[in-house]
Amino acid sequence: MPQALPQTIAAAEFGRCADAIAAAARELAALGWTPATSSNFSMRVDADHAAITISGRDKGRLGRDDIMLIDLHGRPVGTDARPSAETGLHTQVYRRRPEIGVVLHTHSRTQSVASRLFAREGVVRLEGWELQKAITGYTTHESVLEIPVFPNTQYMPELEARVDAWLDAGRPLHAYLIDGHGIYAWGRDMPEARRHLEALEFLLGCELDLRRLSA
Numbered sequence: 001m002p003q004a005l006p007q008t009i010a011a012a013e014f015g016r017c018a019d020a021i022a023a024a025a026r027e028l029a030a031l032g033w034t035p036a037t038s039s040n041f042s043m044r045v046d047a048d049h050a051a052i053t054i055s056g057r058d059k060g061r062l063g064r065d066d067i068m069l070i071d072l073h074g075r076p077v078g079t080d081a082r083p084s085a086e087t088g089l090h091t092q093v094y095r096r097r098p099e100i101g102v103v104l105h106t107h108s109r110t111q112s113v114a115s116r117l118f119a120r121e122g123v124v125r126l127e128g129w130e131l132q133k134a135i136t137g138y139t140t141h142e143s144v145l146e147i148p149v150f151p152n153t154q155y156m157p158e159l160e161a162r163v164d165a166w167l168d169a170g171r172p173l174h175a176y177l178i179d180g181h182g183i184y185a186w187g188r189d190m191p192e193a194r195r196h197l198e199a200l201e202f203l204l205g206c207e208l209d210l211r212r213l214s215a
């Protein structure tokens with residue numbers, strides 16, 4: 001069944017979001033960050049809706065028909081397609097952070113290995129790297145950028161509760177790793193979300209190299 005949109009959402013607007021998600025997904029897939037149909041991507045459409053990748057599609061071959069509309073509680077809108085199993089982690093960011101417009105979730109090798117390495121500490125502390133300045137709000141390499149690592153689970157409410165607890169404690173949150181799984185990163189728009197994701201991929205790779213070389 002094709003996507004049936006609510007009257008408040010113009011087809012052109014949904015199409016713009018779907019095209020942007022599909023293009024980003026294809027590019028991130030080309031980098032090898034979305035192996036075996038993993039990963040999922042979303043974009044806010046309005047205050048109450050987001051567009052998100054349909055579950056199980058090859059992220060290297062995404063087109064407009066692979067993107068569906070959901071409300072911010074993760075329910076499909078105007079379609080019987082099934083959104084990603086991790087949709088709740090996307091909608092949580094949109095509900096809690098009204099300024100956020102894009103959420104990107106990938107499973108690169110670097111993200112996966114780093115998540116295992118730092119799982120015991122529960123956080124990656126990035127300090128002294130110039131590229132920390134790619135994260136909005138960070139203006140110097142001397143600041144400390146904390147990326148939490150949450151335990152993996154197939155039960156999304158448990159992960160959502162951990163994210164809520166971090167935010168409720170008033171700690172800055174720009175992205176998080178899930179142990180043995182991958183990363184969630186976001187931004188106000190696609191360029192900012194991409195910049196955050198790419199900077200974190202680079203920084204995590206540097207941390208892994210440092211440990212390898214100083215062993």
Ligand SMILES: [Zn+2]
Pocket residue numbers: 038039040086105107181182
């Ligand atoms: Zn995942």
